[in-house]
Structures are given as structure tokens and as C-alpha cells.
Amino acid sequence: MPQHKTQEPCIICVAITGSVSSKAHNPAVPISISEQLESTHESFDAGASIAHCHVRNEDGTPSSDPERFARLQEGLLKHCPGLILQFSTGGRSGAGRERGGMLPLRPDMASLTVGSTNFPTRVYENSPELVDWLSGEMLEHDIRAEIEVFDLSHIFKAADMLAAGQFNGPPHVQFVMGVKNSMPLDRAVFDFYRQTTQRLMPEATWCAAGIGRHQITMNEWCVAEGGHARTGLEDNVRMDQDTLAPSNAALVSRLVDICHEHGREAATPAEARTILGLRKSSAA
Ligand code: ZN
Secondary structure (H helix, E strand, C coil): HHHHHCCCCCCCEEEECCCCCHHCCCCCCCCCCHHHHHHHHHHHHCCCCCEEEEEECCCCCCCHHHHHHHHHHHHHHHHHHCEEEEEECCCHHHHHHHHHCCCHHHCCCEEECCCCCCCCCCCCCCCHHHHHHHHHHHHCCCEEEEEEEHHHHHHHHHHHHCCCCCCCCCCCEEEECCCCCCCCCCCCHHHHHHHHHHHHHHEEEEEEEEEEEHHHHHHHHHHCCCCCCEECCCCCCCCCEECCCCHHHHHHHHHHHHHCCCCCCCCCCCHHHHCCCCCCCCCC
16 A cells, blocks of 8 residues: 555545344434434534435335435535435345336445355345446446455455446445454454455446445544445444444544544545546535
């Protein structure tokens, strides 16, 4: 890792929305569109420059409704100028091609998982056909891919896709560690992921998400190594073992503090757009 990278502003992504069961653990988890807007706005003020978004039905169950994504997008564009919007095309955004039904809304970014893995109670299925279709939609609508890496093979798959022209620019690569039955938090694997990403896709940027109690450890590793970082109630509802996180903004503030301890600043949305090479406006 070149020395200067460890001084570069850190792009903070906040994953705002958790599941019904995480809301049962911590009532601060935003579910409705209005709760999401308020929580994202606070997180934006605290230093987040990317919002990773899911939408939910009234009862809190996962939704793939493009109309809900449109309402969330409209509110975020109005209240958080410049904020980078990232829609999830993950398994909670419906089944099969429903997962990409909101892509015509042209968010700045969308998450893309390029292979399958096990989750705590199910298989997280990402068939080659679906991955190609989702990346095709993202290319058509000029959306930057954030690759969710649950396994080493996903980095190689992303590099093949980049070489084949399946992305509109170098991907932002996110290592996900700590999901039960998938890759655990492991320092040697984290280092190898980074080295492999830099070797295969030198132009790619990277970040990582630690799930549950691993969130803060992962935040520290990312900031120290010059990467970007993700926090938020989707991944973790606690500040520490004994304390629930009062808000997404509190988790963002904790991450900003970690940046300062390492002599880095949280990237502004404009800086984040430059680092990622994104278009200026996220308007449709
Ligand atoms: Zn998500």
C-alpha cells in the first residue's frame, strides 16, 4: 500500500436499514421511509458520504418495490445534497430479477454480489445468469458497481467482469466478514483480499464491512490500511457489548473518531465522488 493512501480522506458508507429482528433488538433501526430519511440525514451531517439503501414494507419485511426506492431517492436528493446513493441489489431486495427492478432510477451506485455463499439460515444465491443481468442493467443505467466480496473467488470474478467490459468503471470492492456460515473476520484473509484486489484490479478502490461485534475492528483495519469503511445499523446494532447504538449517526461519529486517530478525515461527498470517479449529480 503506498504511503499516501493512508492519508487520503476516508469514504464512510452508512448502511442504515436493518431487519425486523434487528429493530426488535434496537428500536433505533429505521424501517419506514421517513425514519430512513431522518436517520440518513443525521448520518450525512455526521460524516457519511455514501448511503447503502434497502426499502421495507409497512410491516418491516423486505421490499423490492421501485416506487419505494423512488420515494427514498427523492427525499435523500432533497435533504442530503451530493450524498452518494447506493441501492442494494442483494437478496433482501426480492428474488431473481426483482432485485434489480429499481436500477432504472439511476442511483450513483448499486451493490452487486458476483457469487453465492451461505448465510446464517439460507443460501445467498447469485447465479451467473443473474449476476450478468444485474451488471448489464447497471451498465445500461450508468451505475457504478460495489462488489460485495464474501469469498476470494468473488474478487477473481469481478476482475474477469471488469476485463470483459461489464462495469462502467473500476468497481468499489467491499470485503464482507463476520456473516455466520460465510467468511469470518480474519486478519490474514483481509490482507490477502486487499493484496489480491490491488494485483488484479489496481484501479479499484476498496472498503470492508464487519458484521455485528466485528464492525469496529473492521473499521480500524480499513482506516489504518488506507481503505474506505462501512458502518451502520444494518450490520450491527451495538456500540459495544453492553450498549445499544442510539443511532446510525452515532456509529458514523465513532468511525470519524477512528479516522482522526489515524490522521485521516472523513471524505466529503464531493471528495468521495472524485476518489470513486463518479458522475457529479445523482439525479435521474
Ligand atoms: Zn445491505
